[in-house]
Amino acid sequence: MKQDFTIKQNIPWFKTDYQKKRNWTVRKSPHYVFHYSKNSLAEKDIKKIITVQEQSYKKILRTLKLKDKRKINYYLYSSRKNKQNLMGDDGHGNAIWLEIKKRKVWVPKKFEVHSLYNNKIQCIGPHEDTHLLSLPLGVSIFLFSEGLAEFMDERWYGKDIDIWAKKYLKENKLYPIEFLVENKNWDKVNDMIAYPQVGSFVRFLINTYGIEKFKKVYRRTSRQKILKENIEIIEIIYPRPIEKLEKIWREYLRHKNRN
Numbered sequence: 001m002k003q004d005f006t007i008k009q010n011i012p013w014f015k016t017d018y019q020k021k022r023n024w025t026v027r028k029s030p031h032y033v034f035h036y037s038k039n040s041l042a043e044k045d046i047k048k049i050i051t052v053q054e055q056s057y058k059k060i061l062r063t064l065k066l067k068d069k070r071k072i073n074y075y076l077y078s079s080r081k082n083k084q085n086l087m088g089d090d091g092h093g094n095a096i097w098l099e100i101k102k103r104k105v106w107v108p109k110k111f112e113v114h115s116l117y118n119n120k121i122q123c124i125g126p127h128e129d130t131h132l133l134s135l136p137l138g139v140s141i142f143l144f145s146e147g148l149a150e151f152m153d154e155r156w157y158g159k160d161i162d163i164w165a166k167k168y169l170k171e172n173k174l175y176p177i178e179f180l181v182e183n184k185n186w187d188k189v190n191d192m193i194a195y196p197q198v199g200s201f202v203r204f205l206i207n208t209y210g211i212e213k214f215k216k217v218y219r220r221t222s223r224q225k226i227l228k229e230n231i232e233i234i235e236i237i238y239p240r241p242i243e244k245l246e247k248i249w250r251e252y253l254r255h256k257n258r259n
Contacts, residue, residue, distance in 0.1 A: 005101065005102040006099055006100070006101050006102070007099060007100050007106075007138075007139050007223070007224070008098070008099040009096070009097055009098050009099060011088075011089075011094075011096070011098075013088040013089055014087065014088045014089075014096065014098075015086065015087055015088035016087070017085065017086045017087070018035075018075055018086040018087050018114070021086060023037070023038065024036065024037070024075075025037065025038050025043060027046055027050070028071075029050045029053070029054055030054060031053070031054060031057045031069075031071055031072060032050070032053055032054070032057075032071055032072050032073075032074050033071055033072070033073050033074065034046065034049065034050070034074045034076065035073070035074065035075045035076065036075075036076040036117070037076075037078055040076070040078045040117070041078065041117060041118055041119060042076035042078070042117045045117075045122075049076070049117075049124055052124050052125060053072075053074065053124060053125075053129065056125055056126035056129050056152070057072070057129060057133070059126060059152065060126055060129060060130050060133045060134070060152055061133060063152065063211065064133070064134060064137070064211065064215065065211065065215075066133065066134075066136055066137075068133055068136070070111055071111070072111055072112065072113055072129060072132060073110075073111060073112045073113070074112070074113045074115070075087070075112065075113070075114045075115070076115055076116075076117040077114065077115070077116055077117065078116075078117065078118050079116075079118065080116065083114065083116060087114050089114075091116075092115065092116050092121055092123040093113065093114065093115040093116065093123040093127065093128045094113070094114045094115075094128065095112070095113055095128040095129070095131035095132050096110050096112040096113070096114065097109065097110050097111065097112075097131075097132060097135060098110045100135055100138075100139065105136045106135050106136055106137075106138055106139075108132070108135050111132055112132075113128040113129060113132070115128065125153055126149070126152035126153055127149040127150065127152065127153045128149070130148055130149040130152045130153075131145060131149055134148060134218070137215060137218050137219050138218070138219050138222065139222065139223055140217075140218045140219075140221050140222065140223075141181060141183055141221050141222070141223055141230055142180070142183050142186050142198075143177070143180045143181050143198055143201075144198075144202065144214075144217065144218050144221060145218075146194075146195060146198050146199075147198035147199055147201055147202030148202055148214075148218070149199075150195050150196060150198060150199025150200075150202070151199050151202040151203045151206065153199065154199075156195060156196040156199065157192075161196040161199040161200045161203065162200045162203065162253065162256055164193075164196035164197070164200070165196055165197050165199075165200035165201075165253055166253045166254075166256060168193050168196075168197060169250060169253050169254070173193055174193070174197055174250075175189060175193065175194060175197065176246070177201065177242055177243075177245070177246040177249075178231065178242050178243070178246075180194065180197075180198060181227060181230050181231055181234070181242070182227045183223055200249075200253065201246075201249055202214070204248075204249045204252055205217075205238070205249075208248075208252075209238060213237055213238065216237050217233060217234055217237045217238070220233045220237070221233050221234065
């Protein structure tokens with residue numbers, strides 16, 4: 001199946017009421033335009049937020065060996081209710097690109113991150129930015145797109161992603177990698193398990209086989225392709241059956257010392 005030259009983001013819940021909000025406080029940095037409410041925790045911590053995000057931006061581009069100068073519009077919300085009312089989702093964070101069109105490179109229609117930032121949840125760091133800054137590679141399957149974002153984050157709820165993956169391996173809770181290749185199956189997964197798992201798997205692929213091979217598999221796998229096609233691509237680029245690749249990763253986890 002040939003990949004379309006336009007790929008749309010599947011977010012039917014998305015609202016643009018945040019654009020009508022007139023009292024955003026705006027702060028710019030070299031690669032961001034931050035929007036937050038006056039007297040919020042985000043306003044208090046804005047210098048720290050800028051530092052974290054600027055470091056994240058540079059880390060992502062350096063790791064992927066990509067160049068980008070486009071500024072990310074970054075919206076910080078104090079509560080789930082406020083976030084849902086303004087942009088349509090009450091989750092921790094969202095990267096919004098709406099659609100990308102293939103010219104010489106993939107060009108997104110939007111370039112935004114929407115995150116919760118309060119005393120309980122401070123959703124900053126490289127995860128959502130990775131979804132945007134990796135768009136020149138196209139839009140891969142969740143296994144690799146979420147895995148890459150978690151690889152950049154390195155930690156999940158305060159612990160290294162490999163520690164989580166090793167814990168779930170011992171508890172026999174890890175999902176088969178072939179199951180996670182199919183995007184439809186992600187509606188059935190427990191995020192607490194799947195996210196650190198795919199982050200650990202992507203870390204293993206990059207550290208073992210190199211970033212260029214990973215970029216190749218990221219470019220060639222697609223949400224527009226069927227399961228069989230995506231598995232064939234993975235098995236050609238990493239020349240072994242996907243079950244064998246998973247077995248090697250699981251062995252890597254078994255022998256990995258705790259950090």
